[in-house]
Amino acid sequence: MTGPRHNVRIPPSLSGGGYGGARLFWLPDQAPTSKMEYSGAPQTIAVMRKAVLEDASHFDTRQLAESVCEGLDSKDYTSEYAALYHFLLQRTRYMRDPRRVELVRAPYLVSQQIMAGHRPSLDCDDMATWLAAAVLAVGGKAEFMTVAFAKMFFEGTQQYSHVFTRALEPRTRCQIVLDPVAAEKTPEMLRRIKAAASWPIVA
Numbered sequence: 001m002t003g004p005r006h007n008v009r010i011p012p013s014l015s016g017g018g019y020g021g022a023r024l025f026w027l028p029d030q031a032p033t034s035k036m037e038y039s040g041a042p043q044t045i046a047v048m049r050k051a052v053l054e055d056a057s058h059f060d061t062r063q064l065a066e067s068v069c070e071g072l073d074s075k076d077y078t079s080e081y082a083a084l085y086h087f088l089l090q091r092t093r094y095m096r097d098p099r100r101v102e103l104v105r106a107p108y109l110v111s112q113q114i115m116a117g118h119r120p121s122l123d124c125d126d127m128a129t130w131l132a133a134a135v136l137a138v139g140g141k142a143e144f145m146t147v148a149f150a151k152m153f154f155e156g157t158q159q160y161s162h163v164f165t166r167a168l169e170p171r172t173r174c175q176i177v178l179d180p181v182a183a184e185k186t187p188e189m190l191r192r193i194k195a196a197a198s199w200p201i202v203a
Helices: 041-057 060-069 077-091 107-115 124-137 183-192
Strands: 023-027 034-037 101-105 141-148 162-168 175-178 195-200
Touching: 041 101, 041 107, 041 124, 041 141, 041 162, 041 195, 060 077, 060 107, 060 124, 077 124, 077 175, 101 107, 101 124, 107 124, 124 141, 124 162, 124 175
Parallel strands: 023 101
Antiparallel strands: 023 034, 141 162, 141 195, 162 175
16 A cells, blocks of 8 residues: 555565565655555565665755765765765664564655754665665665575575665776675675675666
């Protein structure tokens, strides 16, 4: 079921069912305006991708990214991505979603909260979504990575417990991992991965 002001289009194969009555909430406004049965990582990624692409219609994330990167040399893309990562790490804190609810927050709302002097509480979905939007806002390319640290399956489908953003460095074509949740333990986190899937974001 979607709210009257923001229609979240989810492929039919991803909607309905749900995991034990869990719900997914999409927050384009200050309060949830959409609610649907939660049916796993592909559904969440679809909502995250939509949030990233729609963020281009708002200037908040671009404005914040310009401020973050203003002291960097021109065309130093790796430093831009690193600056955005460290900024989010410093200006937000991690908080789990409510039990049995998957929240996805619009990046521009996070940007507005930060510019208003707040320190938003985000989970890995929100952080990955904001970073992907910020990377696109500075002209880069990003993708989501969902990972699992154990071989866990639901109805024959691999289940993922974490998501982060990777940004493409245009000169070297290297993928730069941006994961404020793992932070300084990112190398250890990467070594623990048992299964992974990449989800390109097409702008």
